[in-house]
Amino acid sequence: MRVLPVALTLAGSVLASSGARAFDAAAAFGxxxxxxxxxxxxxxxxxxxVAPTQGMGSVLYTVHVDPGxxxxxxxxxxxxxxxLGGCDWVSNDRLVCRVYxxxxxxxxxxxxxxxxxAVNADGSDHQLLSTASNFYTRGFALGGGNVIDWMAERDGAVLMSRHYLPDEHIGSRLGSSEEGLGVDLLDTRTLQKQTIERPLSDAVCYISDGHGTVRIMGVRGARKGGGQDTGIVxxxxxxxxxxxxxxxSDYxxxxxTGFLPYAVDRERNVAYGTKKIDGRLAIVALALDGSSREELVYSSPQVDxxxxxxxxxxHRVVGVSFVTDIRTAFFFDADTKKIVDSLGRALPQHPAVRIVDASVDESKLLVFASRDNDPGSYYLFDQGxxxxxPLLAKRQELDGVTxxxxxxxxxxAKDGVAVPAYLTWPxxxxxAKGLPAIVMxxxxxxxxxEWGFDWLAQFFxxxxxxxxxxxxxxxxxYGDDWYQRNGFRSWPTAxxxxxxxxRWLVAQGIAPADKLGIVGWSYGGYAALQAAVTDSSVFKAVVAIAPVTDLEEAKQEWRNWSNYRLESEFIGEGPQVRAGSPARNADKIKAPVLLFHGALDRNVSISESRHMAKSLESAGVRHELVTWDDLDHELxxxxxRAEMLRKSEAFLRAAFGE
Structure with missing residues (x-):
């Protein structure tokens, strides 16, 4: 196999090199x-x-793979x-995109x-594929549906799940009482549709066989009092x-627990999905012929x-993957295994090689290759x-950076259990010994x-x-035994x-006790704060990004939603809820705290960080809260992100007396 040094010439400033300016680590990694x-x-x-623009903006580019x-x-x-979310081709000149x-x-x-x-590759002919609402529509659909089959045989058409709401256009042929999730065969140019599955109010998903036939439907279990979800599909x-x-199956x-289907193989007439075996997820195949025959495809004695x-x-199924120390692939399709092995030999410095897309005849493959110290690049493999x-670097700002x-x-751990982790030295x-260190x-x-490139860890x-x-x-x-009752209910162990x-970093001499900090995002931010509550002597600085800080408050964020009961049960009840809430125990924290949060965060409300800041203020703990009005959980x-990195690094240096 030959690797040709023919990368695309990328126009404009979006992917342009930063030139000879002094390296700004926070800007490059952020x-x-x-x-x-x-x-x-x-x-x-x-x-x-998709490439970034200002703020959270982005732009979809299309380009021929010819050099230049x-x-x-x-x-x-x-x-x-x-x-912009993902965009995929529905024909050679048209794409379907998710906007959220x-x-x-x-x-x-x-x-x-x-x-x-849908939009043409040249930017023309925009068409909304999700169902449209009007003045007479009763209700509001949050989701816009999904493409469940890209209809390789029909140019420009997709098989798509779509949300329908009643339309009270009384006395008009435009009115409709249909409600729920259905499936339509939709022409993305003309918007002509053929109803494949009539909408059902309790339907939550559909799976096709990759050839235009719907074979599986998921239906939400009967709701309990107040319209609360049971968690059963x-x-x-x-x-x-x-x-x-x-x-x-019931999942x-x-x-x-139960079988969760992901895909249908038409030729084998089976559904592939996950099912727990001995407390760990395995891939199994269930026959779709009425026999209920189950075949174990792959399981691991160590991990899910x-x-x-x-x-x-x-989207034919050719193998499975799982993570022990490093993500591993097992291919049961011999031809695909041969191709991936060949790609691995052509890219020996990149153990993480995967096929991300293919032409209709699969003669040309889009390949992504990366490793821990390389964010990765995209390649086009011409099998013939x-x-x-080479096509594109995923993070051009880090080109040439060691x-x-x-x-x-x-x-x-204190009880002798070996805890797996990933260690990154500068x-x-x-x-080296005696360096400042962070638990993340x-x-x-x-x-x-997982093992691989992590922009936050790499910055530090x-x-x-x-x-x-x-x-x-x-x-x-790692399976049920490791998961325990989840990181909230089992927070003392986590x-x-x-x-x-x-403590291990200090005991190994890797870090001095006075130069040890903790940085976490989301639950990681919660863990950083709760660790400082549980033992204030270990970490000398705490950085918490979009953290949960009050477990009872976290439950109440879902009060008006159908998953409130499930979220409440996930977190639990009793004294452990108060004891496990950093905002209610801020007086036990001795290290300075730096908080970051976006006001549009729906995963964890910004009120959690504001509550934490007020509690730290009342307890006399040095702290700072940095917020953004127009950013969500991911910032x-x-x-x-560059601002967050600069502030975090300066905060840690100051806390460590450097």
Whole structure:
């Protein structure tokens, strides 16, 4: 295989080099990725990608893959409030994009809204694909539906789930009583539709076979008093050439039990999905022929097997992936395995190689390759010519910057349990002792950190800090025993593991006790604050980004929503709720605290940080709260992130007496 040094010439300032200016680490690491949501046209001759503009704004570019081709702007979103999500090709000259944003509502505060629209590659002929509302529409749909089949055989058409609301246009043919989620075959140019599945009020999702036939439907379980969700989804399926629904599985969204279907293989007539085996997620295949036959596709004795590998316009399933120390792929499709192995040999410095898109005939593949000290680049692999063409760097602002390597490690918790973690030293100082250090617990809490590039950890490493990212008990990915009752209900164990991460850094001589801080985002911010409450002697500075600070308040944020009961049960009741709320125990914190939060944060309300700041003020604890009126949970603004990094680094230096 030949790797050809033929990268695209990228026009304009969006992806232009920063020139010879002095390196600004906060600006470079805080910058939003220069190319995301990259996709390949059906003929394999063009790509589309989303690039950042000012604030949370973004622009969709399309460009031919020929050397020297100039990107064309096809769609722009200001970020106030509309933002661009992923865009995918529905034909060689047309794309479907998700537009989303946060709307302010006087009674419900913040509403997350998204819609799908179609646009030509040259920016012309915008069409709204989600159902439109009017003066007579009863209610408001937050979601705009999903493309469930890209209809490789029909140019410009998609099979799409769409939300319908009653239209009280009484006495008019325009009126309709239909309500719920249905499926339409939709021409993205003319908007002509064919109803495939009539809307059902309790339907939550549909899965096609990749060839235009709906085979699986998910239906929300009967709601309890007050319209509260139960967390149960009933999945139904159809046999080939049948319109009769039959029971497939009941899935519990709370404890992740039951079979959760992800995809249908038409040739094998099976549904692929996850199911717990011995307390860990495994990939299984259930027959869709009425036999209820179950086949174990892949399981791991150490971790959850949590992802399907799918390629092509029909998203066919070719393998699975999971994370031990490093994400690993298992391919049961021999041809795909051969291709990926070949790509790995062509890109030996990039162990994380994956196929992200393909032409209709799969002769051309869009490939992404990255590693811990490389944010990654996109390539076009032409199978017929056996050539690999570089296309785009994901983070052009970091081109040429020496980045840190990440090492999987483990450390002992107080009870002797080995806690997995990732350790990052400053570049060129691997193995050094006596450096300032940061413990960085991940968010979630039911998530986990993985080996790979992390812009936040890399910034602090570039600034001279050792960074330790623990997958504390309560993290996802390791099965039920590790997850326990989740990081809120089991906070004493989770926070104990986070504190032990700091103690281990000191015991190993990696960091002096007076130069140890903690930085966390979301649940990670909660863990940073609660660790300072639980043992004020370990960390000398606390940085909490969009943190939960009061567990009872966190439950009440969902009071007007149908998931309120589930959120309340997730957090729990009793004395542990108060004891586990940093804002109610601020007098126990001795280290200075720096808080960041966006006012449009719907994941964790900004009121949590404001409550924390008031409690710290009352307790006489040195602190600062930095807020942004127009940003959400992700603070997805390059300038805001750069400001956050600068302030955090200066705050840590001051707290460490440097």
């Amino acid at each position: 910058a939003r990725p220069s190319a995301v949501d990259v996709s390949l046209s059906p003929d394999g001759n063009s790509i589309a990608f 081709a100039k990107p064309k702007a096809a769609l722009t979103a200001s970020g106030k409030p509309e933002r 944003g946060i709307l302010k509502d006087p009674s419900l505060s913040l509403l997350p809204v998204n819609r799908l629209l 009933h999945f139904l399926y159809r046999r080939p050439n049948s319109r009769e629904w039959q029971g497939l 519990n969204e709370v404890d992740y 097997v949590d992802d399907l590998i799918r390629i092509g316009r029909r 010519a056996h050539q690999l063409h 980045l840190a390597t990440v090492k999987p490690v483990s450390y002992p 570049p060129g100082k691997e193995g 617990p991940h968010g979630g809490p039911g998530a986990r950190d 490493a570039a600034s001279g800090y050792v960074v330790l990212q623990p997958n504390y008990r309560g993290s996802g990915g 926070i104990g593991d986070v504190l032990d991460a700091g 997805d603004d390059s300038n805001a």
